[in-house]
Amino acid sequence: xxxxxxxxxxxxxxxxxxxxxxxxxxxxxxxxxxxxxxxxxxxxxxxxxxxxxxxxxxxxxxxxxxxxxxxxxxxxxxxxxxxxxxxxxxxxxxxxxxxxxxxxxxxxxxxxxxxxxxxxxxxxxxxxxxxxxxxxxxxxxxxxxxxxxxxxxxxxxxxxxxxxxxxxxxxxxxxxxxxxxxxxxxxxxxxxxxxxxxxxxxxxxxxxxxxxxxxxxxxxxxxxxxxxxxxxxxxxxxxxxxx
Numbered sequence: 001x002x003x004x005x006x007x008x009x010x011x012x013x014x015x016x017x018x019x020x021x022x023x024x025x026x027x028x029x030x031x032x033x034x035x036x037x038x039x040x041x042x043x044x045x046x047x048x049x050x051x052x053x054x055x056x057x058x059x060x061x062x063x064x065x066x067x068x069x070x071x072x073x074x075x076x077x078x079x080x081x082x083x084x085x086x087x088x089x090x091x092x093x094x095x096x097x098x099x100x101x102x103x104x105x106x107x108x109x110x111x112x113x114x115x116x117x118x119x120x121x122x123x124x125x126x127x128x129x130x131x132x133x134x135x136x137x138x139x140x141x142x143x144x145x146x147x148x149x150x151x152x153x154x155x156x157x158x159x160x161x162x163x164x165x166x167x168x169x170x171x172x173x174x175x176x177x178x179x180x181x182x183x184x185x186x187x188x189x190x191x192x193x194x195x196x197x198x199x200x201x202x203x204x205x206x207x208x209x210x211x212x213x214x215x216x217x218x219x220x221x222x223x224x225x226x227x228x229x230x231x232x233x234x235x236x237x238x239x240x241x242x243x
Contacts, residue, residue, distance in 0.1 A: 104218050147228075150224065
């Protein structure tokens, strides 16, 4: 029988490998210029020249003038207007695999596409966890529970942005609008996280809009299911998908 220290050591190694793989895949989706700036900042420190470009704000922070209800409404409209076909036509996506296939890798996104994906993940994080210190000025009056269903093999692409999400293993099927069930008994992951909602319910709408962009640029599912409900177990009347 293995000793306790041996068991602990093995688990640490397994977790370290998983963490490294998640971080590697997340960094692979970031713009090359951003990675170069980050490396320069870590190795050389802040640039002394006043003309040096500023590094991107940390995930979940919003630049001036910040994110309020009006800005959020504009974001929702802008993201809702984006379609997979439009992204390909505008060159944001370059020969991506068919929907329902593998993850869309960084080589299939242009610099503008990578920047949009990064923005959508930042905005998702800000909507879930942002505070006035992060430049998020939303009067959150209620608590909602977000549940996202995503294939287990793709969960890392979005779990990174959800921070404190609870991960639950599950199996399920996906059915096309006109066709038999696909991926029978496919392993899925349910990601659950609480967030604060505003009176206009725009935070939930913004989350769905961000998930749609992230799905079209990276996760690549036919339908990315997201459900919102109040923490008092009273449905809030919204069920979105990132198709």
